[in-house]
Each structure stands twice: as C-alpha cells, then as structure tokens.
Amino acid sequence: MLNFQNNINLAPYTTFGVQAKAKLFVEVDSEASFLELLETPERKNNQHLFLGTGANILFTKDFDGLIVKINIKGKDIIEKTDTSVIIDVGAGEDWNEFVRWTIDQKWAGIENMVAIPSSVWAAAFWNIGAYGMEAKDRIISVHGINTATKEAITLSNIECLFGYRESIFKQQLKDNFLITKVRFGLHVYSDQYTLNTNYRDVQQWIADSWSKITLKTIAKAIAEIRSHKLPDRKVLGTAGSFFKNPMISKEKFALLKTNFVHLMSFDVADEPGYIKLSAGQLIEIAGFKGYKKGNAGVYNKHALILVNYWWATGREIVDLAGEIQSKVQETFSVSLSPEVIYV
Ligand code: EPU
Numbered sequence: 001m002l003n004f005q006n007n008i009n010l011a012p013y014t015t016f017g018v019q020a021k022a023k024l025f026v027e028v029d030s031e032a033s034f035l036e037l038l039e040t041p042e043r044k045n046n047q048h049l050f051l052g053t054g055a056n057i058l059f060t061k062d063f064d065g066l067i068v069k070i071n072i073k074g075k076d077i078i079e080k081t082d083t084s085v086i087i088d089v090g091a092g093e094d095w096n097e098f099v100r101w102t103i104d105q106k107w108a109g110i111e112n113m114v115a116i117p118s119s120v121w122a123a124a125f126w127n128i129g130a131y132g133m134e135a136k137d138r139i140i141s142v143h144g145i146n147t148a149t150k151e152a153i154t155l156s157n158i159e160c161l162f163g164y165r166e167s168i169f170k171q172q173l174k175d176n177f178l179i180t181k182v183r184f185g186l187h188v189y190s191d192q193y194t195l196n197t198n199y200r201d202v203q204q205w206i207a208d209s210w211s212k213i214t215l216k217t218i219a220k221a222i223a224e225i226r227s228h229k230l231p232d233r234k235v236l237g238t239a240g241s242f243f244k245n246p247m248i249s250k251e252k253f254a255l256l257k258t259n260f261v262h263l264m265s266f267d268v269a270d271e272p273g274y275i276k277l278s279a280g281q282l283i284e285i286a287g288f289k290g291y292k293k294g295n296a297g298v299y300n301k302h303a304l305i306l307v308n309y310w311w312a313t314g315r316e317i318v319d320l321a322g323e324i325q326s327k328v329q330e331t332f333s334v335s336l337s338p339e340v341i342y343v
Pocket of ligand 1: 129131132229239240241242243244264278279280281282284289301302303304339
C-alpha cells in the first residue's frame, strides 16, 4: 500500500541534515510496490528522485517532485559451499548492518567497508569503498526495474560499468532504473583468507593494539579509525568525503612536487600514467582545515569532510565547496569534483 506524503521536511532523511522540503514523498518496500507506484499520477506527473540513506546528497533547495525512499529489505542465501557464499540483499538494507551481519556469519570480503553510512542500494549506485576495498569487488550482479519499460533486469558486474564512485546507475541509467537487490559473493573466513591490512592507519592500529588480526578485529580497527576521523553524525551533519580524490598525470605530479615536497600520491589500478592525490591534504594545505563560514565548515580532524554546524542551508555548503574548489585550483591547478550530488 503506497502512502504518499505532502510537503515533507527532508532534513531527517539525509546525513547532512539541511532543511529542504519535498512536494511528495513515498516509501517503496518491494518490487511490487514500485511497479504499483509507476502507474500512479503522483509518479507520472512528477519528476522523481531515489533516496537511500541520504549519505551522499545535498539538497540546495526544495524538491518539486516525488522522493522515492527505498525500503526494500531481505537477505537470501542463494548458494553456500565450504569456501564461498552468494547472497541477495534488498537495496533498502542498511549497509553497515549488512557488513556486521556477514562478519558474525564469519564471511569475509567486505569487512574493510564497515561503518560506512550507506544503504545497499547506494553501495552499488556509488560503488562505495574504503581501506582498499570497493563494493564492485564483491558484487556479482545487480537486479532492478527499468522505470520506462517496467521490466525486471539483472546486470552483471561488468555491465554495471563500475569505476571510482561511479556506475551505470549514476550515469546512463540515472532515475530510469531502480536497484531492488544486489547479489554479493563472499568467502567463508578461514586462516587461508588474506585480510587487507595495507593501509597505514590499519597497520598502526595493529601495532598499537597487540591484537591478533582476524576478521572481527580488522572491522573493529577500521570502525575505530573512522570514528576518530569522521564526525558523529548524530552531532554534526555531514556526507563523509565531500570531494573525490583527484587523478592527475605523473608528469604533473612531478612538477607539483617541486613546490609541495610533502604532497602524497596513491597509485591508480589500471592507469599506470596517473596517480591519485589526497583531496584532504590539498584542502588542508590550502588552509581550510577547521575553517568555518557561517553555519557550514570544514571538519577540524579531516579536511575532506564538510559539516553542517547548525542550521546551514544547502546553498551555504555549496558556496563553501566552491570557495575550496577555487582556492585548490589556484594553488595546485587541480580541480576538485564533488562526490556528493547537488539537487
Ligand atoms: N589527509 C591530510 N589532511 C586531511 C585529511 C587527510 O593530509 O585533513 C591525508 C591523510 O594523512 C592520509 C590521506 O590524506 O594520508 C588520505 O586520507 P584518508 O586515509 O582519510 O582517506 P581519504 O583519501 O581522505 C578515502 C575515501 C573514504 C575512505 C578512505 C579510506 C574518497 C573520496 N574517500 O578518503 O571514503 O573511507 O579513503 O579508504 O575516496 C567517502 O567516500 O565518503 C569516504 C569516507
């Protein structure tokens, strides 16, 4: 049964928590309810926008259309052997709860992506990633409904055109395809499984804690590392990393290094001529760490995180982002592109 609501305040539905209203709002909890929605005048006469946890979106004004909140739940084990497991997960499941559940089952493969604020829908839509893992590494396929043809379709991993915080769902299929479930392939955890402890922060945690590194302890380590770097979303509104880490050529990096000797770089898989810079470091060198502009600001423990201190509007946050982009461009001739989508 679809329950349309009018003139809804969207602040509680996004992690930034900025004030904005939606003309219409509805939750879908199954493929059937989404197919029903497609036949309604509310949907036919309005633009629509899909919303998961609202962790990577910034409303800059009221939304004159229909917000479709994805609330499709369920976890089905499709196949299990002694070494592997295949699971279908509803797009509306909470990502972190799903990751923690897999760890409790002693299944490995997504443990480094613990504590990311996201839904399973957004995990595929954005190809979320952290600490050397990306959702695409474990996604077998993505199932959903084409809004124009109303067909149910399954896209293989390759067909999803995953990239760094990119997918076909964010580009060619934007607004035209509702992801309803995602199929993941995980490993049954054993001593043979190699945990990814490559990140310096993770290695430091291991050295400091004297813990034996297991599936559970690595998730604990990463959750702790994240909690020290990222604000508590119950206290400060934020969308996590605001910008993507920019990719530049190795030649350009060599030139930049002559002026900025401490500039960090990270290798990019499949792009031998390029490196990724740390956007957080660029923003810090440009002088913005801890900077406040009205009610918006740059978090004082991590410069890639923009925060809503108190009642910031979406516009204020966009203006702050623009100021940062200009200064970074001026200082390094590097352009920062937002990871967060402006609406
Ligand atoms: N750094 C600074 N100053 C800062 C912040 C960071 O110099 O103010 C330096 C750090 O010292 C570090 C480097 O920048 O050496 C990278 O920082 P960090 O490890 O925190 O990772 P990140 O590149 O800023 C990315 C993802 C995060 C993910 C982490 C860990 C993007 C845009 N962000 O951040 O993902 O959790 O790596 O893997 O790729 C997200 O997308 O919302 C997100 C949180």
